Amino acid sequence: MDRLPPLNAIKAFEVAARSGSFTLAAAELGVSSAAVSQQIRNLEAWFGKQLFVRTGNRIALTDAGHAMYPQTARALGDIAAIGQRMLEGGLRTRLVVSVPFSLAELWLAPRLAVLLDAFPHMAIDVRAEDDPIDLVRQNVDVRISYGDYHYPGLRMVRLVHDEVLPVCALEFWQRHGNGDARLTDLHESQFIHTNWGPNYASHPSWTDWFAACGSSRSPDPSHGRRVGLSSLAIASARLGLGIALGQRVMAQADLEAGRLIALSSVSVRLGHPYCAFMPPAKADRADVAALVGLLVKTAPAT
Structure with missing residues (x-):
């Protein structure tokens, strides 16, 4: 990777150029004005160019500063966007549920509505399909199956014997x-x-x-x-x-x-109970545990 300029100094430059003040930049960054000024001096030394004209308490971008600012602001904005997407991805885990065709509409869908009340931002992928399936290859978090014999080696929870x-x-x-x-x-x-x-x-x-x-x-x-x-x-x-x-x-x-x-x-x-199967690495995930717990809790007494 090519040599990078000091990133803390880049951030200080972007905030100072945007706000037009070392004082305002310091307040936004939570540091002192002297610290911002030092970061700018470090950056100017790294580039070998003056980035600001300082007149008393006022600052203005030089020609070099004007040339640098748009790309700097865009790059930091892209980094912030990546961070936001990653954070949202953690909050909006996609829950992949595989279910027999008959159970999808009348049994599973109403319970997913209850689940979404508790996890309103959850992304859910419901797949209606017959047994057997490959949970790992198809990236399935929960498979609801008729019978307790299809998926040896996976975590199993008995839901209801209908x-x-x-x-x-x-x-x-x-x-x-x-x-x-x-x-x-x-x-x-x-x-x-x-x-x-x-x-x-x-x-x-x-x-x-x-x-x-x-x-x-x-x-x-x-x-x-x-x-x-x-x-x-x-x-x-x-x-x-x-x-x-x-x-x-x-x-x-x-x-x-x-x-x-x-x-x-x-x-x-029926001859067999309905069971939930989960890969062991996913079984304790909060959304998986919440769904399986809800299915057990809302199953009618039989």
Whole structure:
């Protein structure tokens, strides 16, 4: 690197040239006027040029000083801008959260809104994707996963072991149930079935739910409505398209707001819990710990 002029002297020069006074420069820098004057003399000696004309208590830039000032002010401004960006980067850590598609909208997004109340300047990157993922290569801070077996060697926190129960819109039940009907009496076209996909074999079906109620009924999915996401099953029920075997964590807000009603207290647990996985080096970061703590705290009791 080329030889640099004394940087403290450069700063003293910039402030003195901008304020037009050694006294004002001293006040801004928190030093004495004599110290500013000495810094300027050092800089003039380094360049071999006079930078100020001194007349009593007044100073004015020489031709050399005028030539030097714009570049000096610009350079110090750039350094200040870099410092500000670095400070803001520390305050605005980007939190990268990876989540299964079904959980992103109905479960994670409302909790992120709560998190942003506490961290209003936080930058968040939410990625909806299926397991497995590479947390390190994809720079993911938190992966929310169905099951506790995908990511050995990472820090794991169990979030909730969810369950399913029958839910529908009140208007739908008033129209089709008439207050007296039982689920065993409904036509098979009124049931919403969730197709979990080929990678999952442990999610309960309507057959499992009826068995938990002591019934042998087994609604045929080919005669009802079928959807490919559990969140879409909740949305379909909310819109009055039928009765969904909905996950409680996704239906919670709609149940509390009256947009959905639960048709039975009988529920069936999913085969595995939802868990949060974190690289060990990131697990204790303040924003990561805050998110995971919030997810645990707001999980419905099951």
